[in-house]
Amino acid sequence: MGGFAAAITGIGLVTPAGIGVPANWARFVEGTSTAAHHPDLDALPVNMACRVPDFSATRLGLRGAWQWDRYTQFAVVATLEALSGAGLTAGNWPDSSRVAVVMGSGAGGTATLEAQHAALLTDGPSDVSPMTLPMGLLNMAAGQVAIEVGANGPCLAPCTACASGASAIGIGRDMIRSGAADIVIAGGAEAPITPLYVSAFARMRALSRRTDDPGTASRPFDSTRDGFVLGEGAGVFVLESEEHARARGARPVARVIGYGASADAHHVTSPHPEGRGAKLAVRAALADAGLSGGDVRYVNAHGTSTPLNDSVESGVIRELIGSGTPVSSTKGVTGHPLGAAGAIEAAAAALTVHHGVIPPTANLTAPDPAMDIDLVHKAARHGPVEVALSNSFGFGGQNTALLIAA
Amino acid sequence: MNSLFESVADVIASRFGVDREAIAPESTFDDLGLDSLSQIELVTALRKRLGADIDDEQMAEFSQVSEVVAKLEEIGVKV
Known part of the structure; x- marks a missing residue:
């Protein structure tokens, strides 16, 4: 790093x-x-x-x-x-x-x-x-x-x-x-x-x-x-x-080690079909941290539960991080808190690396086979997680990726 | 004066979440934690609850609850 x-x-x-x-x-x-x-x-x-x-x-x-x-x-x-x-x-x-x-x-x-x-x-x-x-x-x-x-x-x-x-x-x-x-x-x-x-x-x-x-x-x-x-x-x-x-003797819960941002410059609400902007943000965060996609051990996805977001985002994860990396979305529990989502989910990612526990996606009973990524569902997974990626995509095509490490 | 004061104090307490017991005729808006914007809000609350017709400029001149009560009395507000 x-x-x-x-x-x-x-x-x-x-x-x-x-x-x-x-x-x-x-x-x-x-x-x-x-x-x-x-x-x-x-x-x-x-x-x-x-x-x-x-x-x-x-x-x-x-x-x-x-x-x-x-x-x-x-x-x-x-x-x-x-x-x-x-x-x-x-x-x-x-x-x-x-x-x-x-x-x-x-x-x-x-x-x-x-x-x-x-x-x-x-x-x-x-x-x-x-x-x-x-x-x-x-x-x-x-x-x-x-x-x-x-x-x-x-x-x-x-x-x-x-x-x-x-x-x-x-x-x-x-x-x-x-x-x-x-x-x-x-x-x-x-x-x-x-x-x-x-x-x-x-x-x-x-x-x-x-x-x-x-x-x-x-x-x-x-x-x-x-x-x-x-x-x-x-x-x-x-x-x-x-x-x-x-x-001052304060012990960090976790650390923010990378940040990337981008714009789709494509459409106000529909994500770019190949996730061009999302990929730019993830790549920028990885470059900022000096890491490659394979170093990421967990993805806290934007995962809104809309047909289009989840499909485009899974493609981005597959390509840049890998289909074997555990992925879940906090929004199954919280719904979509819009402008608060990115911070709440960055907190979930920080707690994941801190505790070494990957939370499951609530309500995910029949993973969409088209996603072709490792979707954590039904139960949490336990074990060390060195680096987590938290994705956030806003209307306007405004994308942010944060990398959080233990 | 007394019952009019009680009504004004009730409006202040319910609109601004101020402890009713803390409101006395000589209480200033500062004492009650009400800033200049809250005073303007009080104009609306008094109009809605008591039908009191005081305007924003008049309210801005006042600094304590008794002045508001005196003004309501002067313009003939009945409770």
Whole structure:
């Protein structure tokens, strides 16, 4: 390995599988779905989703949470867990200008924006909340995290749709590498289970229609997959250089050793048929880490459970990594949390190399033979995993690949 | 004044998640953790819940709860 490693010294997770890393990791390893019917979605074309269970920012003790959109609440809760795991205390920085926040999202505060737009149309301009933009903008999770933890370093919110969380981690590692920051809080947050998002994805025919049996709907790489299930949540890493972590006695959970990004430059939603952009991203990540595809021991796939994504992605994996390398998708458990997915799945990859356990893909009962890759299903596999690849592909043809090592 | 204060305090408590017991007539918006944007939000909440017609500019002049109550009294808001 000739490249640069950023130490992951803390992880925070808020997903439909639960709040906190232990609950999430247990559910990932168990490999059971969180998709369910939600009566409040009954007026919409698809009435199932993967929701974070029993989430209340107020009950979690966050003052001021009423003025944060749900996606920001997820980001703050995940950040506080990641800091705690890293042995860091918010606000207690040697130099707060050296602490950066990179928090990606695809939809930002869409629930807030939709509600306020409805208020504008029904009650008029004077009923539009002054909190509309402070809650609704896509950079506000990043902004509120910086406020909450007192981070005065660079603060930004990359948007690459469903790759946003992975882009944030790649950019965060670059900031450590370039010396722009000593500590980067990097991840993604999303709360898109709203009438507009559900309707829009449904009209694109992107969502699974297995509404009579939601628990089986998100089934990446299965021959009967028919679309994704909308999810939500946040994933956050604390990144720092290995020297910085060592100097303060922090033990990394894992390390980010490679990052590659690309554009399909092909179509807004359909992946390039041969996965040209995806391959460019994976190749760039391998080159960044000084590795070849054969060095990768596990792939945490983007694996959305849509017919096209899984088929194109499996071809990319087959060609660049090999048909004998274990592959699974976390989305069988979590559904698709859009801009948070890349960060949540990078966390799953980090925990995989840390524990030496490869989680199975939930609901994968009849692997699509056309995939022709080693799909981990039914049960987790145990054994050392030196290097994992985490893929993320966003609408707009925006692709990110992260390599994570023990 | 008293029952009007109670109504305003109820609106503040429910809209902003502020502990109801912590709200007194002399409480300032700062005391309650309400910033300038929250004050504007309060204008909407008072209009919806109490039918009170105060505008954003008037609210921006106030710094404590009793001033809001006095204004509502002045414009004849009944609860």
